[in-house]
Amino acid sequence: MTMEIKSNHSTGNRPEGDRILDAPYVFTDIPMYLEQLRSEKSWTKNDRNAITVHKSGKVTIVIAILKSGAVLNDHSIDECLTFQVLSGELKVETEGRVFYTTTGQMMSFHARVAHSVKAMADSEILITTYKE
Template sequence: MENKSNEATPQRPEGDRTLDAFLVTMDLNHLIAQVQNEPSWNDSDRNSITIFKSDTMRIVLIGLHEGAELKTHTANGIISVQVLEGHIRFTTAPETVELQKGQMLALHKRVPHSVIALKESFFLLALAMG
């Protein structure tokens, strides 16, 4: 397997981090701090960072300020959402659930859903694609 890394950008000048390899480790506390220290966190209602990306799976750390909303959308694969900090409301047409630190959900592909942060929140979004 070829290791895949990202390149440094003005947003993330410390640059290289492995996105795909035989084994990828992730320091979630460090990544949350990184997201909080970037200009995007201060300049908007959210910030995120992709921490794993392969042909069949993506993992994204998403931070939302209180009141921030991810408008209704769908995913082209099964997703899981795991709250690391905070409190979110996750809504689908038939059901709405609230998740706090230590809770998670799974949702099948192409189900319309939205997310709102009831307080400042960080969560992992994992997307598994067929």
């Protein structure tokens, strides 16, 4: 049985073309994507930038960068979520508790668990969402 290879389509923000998002295996050069994110107009205009590097029917992986002070309030999704801090520091509030996550640390959330995130420093994160 062969698997259909899925890729994105070029956009105005990323006109350079397709990137493989799902295949029997997907190699991801995280430092290259971090460099790309910092070189895009979105990064100079906004307090965050992100790129999807894998997307299947059950799992999505995103690399994101946040400028110090960037805030994501009352975020909740219908899938489970983990994020790993590659560099920087995030303040995470959920269910009345506050956590400070730093380089090498990770947090996981079940579906529909509301949380707020604030970048306490410029930060790089690896986000994975998945269906239970």
